[in-house]
Amino acid sequence: MKQRIVLLGPPASGKGTQAELLVSSFGIPHVSTGALLRVECANGTSVGKEADRWTSQGLLVPDELAIRLITIWIAEHGTKFLFDGFPRTVAQAESLDTALAALRAPLDLVIVLELGEEEICRRIASRLSCLHCGATFSCMLNSLKVGDMCLRCGEKLLRRTDDQPAAVEKRLESYRELTFPVIGYYERTAPELIHRVDASMESDAVFSEICELIRS
Ligand SMILES: [Zn+2]
Numbered sequence: 001m002k003q004r005i006v007l008l009g010p011p012a013s014g015k016g017t018q019a020e021l022l023v024s025s026f027g028i029p030h031v032s033t034g035a036l037l038r039v040e041c042a043n044g045t046s047v048g049k050e051a052d053r054w055t056s057q058g059l060l061v062p063d064e065l066a067i068r069l070i071t072i073w074i075a076e077h078g079t080k081f082l083f084d085g086f087p088r089t090v091a092q093a094e095s096l097d098t099a100l101a102a103l104r105a106p107l108d109l110v111i112v113l114e115l116g117e118e119e120i121c122r123r124i125a126s127r128l129s130c131l132h133c134g135a136t137f138s139c140m141l142n143s144l145k146v147g148d149m150c151l152r153c154g155e156k157l158l159r160r161t162d163d164q165p166a167a168v169e170k171r172l173e174s175y176r177e178l179t180f181p182v183i184g185y186y187e188r189t190a191p192e193l194i195h196r197v198d199a200s201m202e203s204d205a206v207f208s209e210i211c212e213l214i215r216s
Contacts, residue, residue: 002109002214003028003080004100006087008183009113010175011168012123013199014206016136018113019084021207026214029077033086035134036069037061042131058167060174063091071099079105089178090185097189110186111210113199117172124168128157 005028009015019030037055040048047065054061070086079100087093100106126140128148132155137144148157162171186194197209 001026004105004107005082005109005111005214006096006107006186007082007084007111007113008179009199010115010117010120010179011171012120012127013113013115014203015084015113016134017203018207018210019082020134021203022082022210022214025211028080028082030082030084031070031073031077031086032084033061033066033069033088034084036073038131056161056167058162058170058174060088060178063089063095066092067095070096074099074103079103087182088174090181093182093185107190107193109213110190110194111213112183112194112196113206114196115199119200120172121168124163125165127159127163129160129163130155130157131160 003026005022007015007019016032019032022028023030034055037048037051041052041055042048047069051061051065060066066086066088070083074081083096087096097106123138126138127136128139128144128146129136130150130153133150133153135150135152137151137157139145142151144151144157146158149155150157161167183194195213197206197213199206
């Protein structure tokens with residue numbers, strides 16, 4: 001079974017949803033740099049304040065900050081992981097390879113969720129999030145609005161600052177310019193590890209494809 005996994009994909013391609021399903025089925029620890037950073041922001045730490053200056057504008061946090069967070073995580077939790085939202089740049093991918101090589105624990109699977117930009121924008125425009133439990137809901141599917149209760153934990157739902165329209169365009173730009181090349185990086189350095197999955201399918205169908213990749 002694969003247990004050192006990177007999950008790549010544009011905003012709203014369902015990375016968080018798939019990661020949750022994978023955690024409950026396989027017990028692989030899920031690490032999202034976005035979620036790690038949101039916890040830091042909510043706690044008002046200096047890392048959080050530093051990160052918020054970037055993410056609230058839809059910009060990626062600097063490589064050095066993302067790498068610092070992940071390195072700390074690996075030191076504390078070990079080398080079984082599902083990374084979601086990391087690496088976001090080729091420099092981060094290179095740093096991750098170096099760190100894992102030193103631990104003799106190289107990546108064993110890179111999953112790319114593919115989704116067109118029209119569908120990305122449609123999904124984000126209707127997305128509400130719970131910062132307490134991390135759940136996201138479509139306001140169209142669930143007839144919800146900002147301030148309603150999270151269907152899972154009862155906390156208030158809101159629109160993430162990085163889901164505001166101005167930030168979304170910047171996130172897509174960042175994805176095209178910085179993260180898309182990460183896919184090329186893995187195609188060059190580890191073509192046997194990389195697998196693409198059509199993220200426009202229902203999340204259950206996406207999940208069963210990913211399960212096969214993890215078990216194979
Ligand atoms: Zn919740």
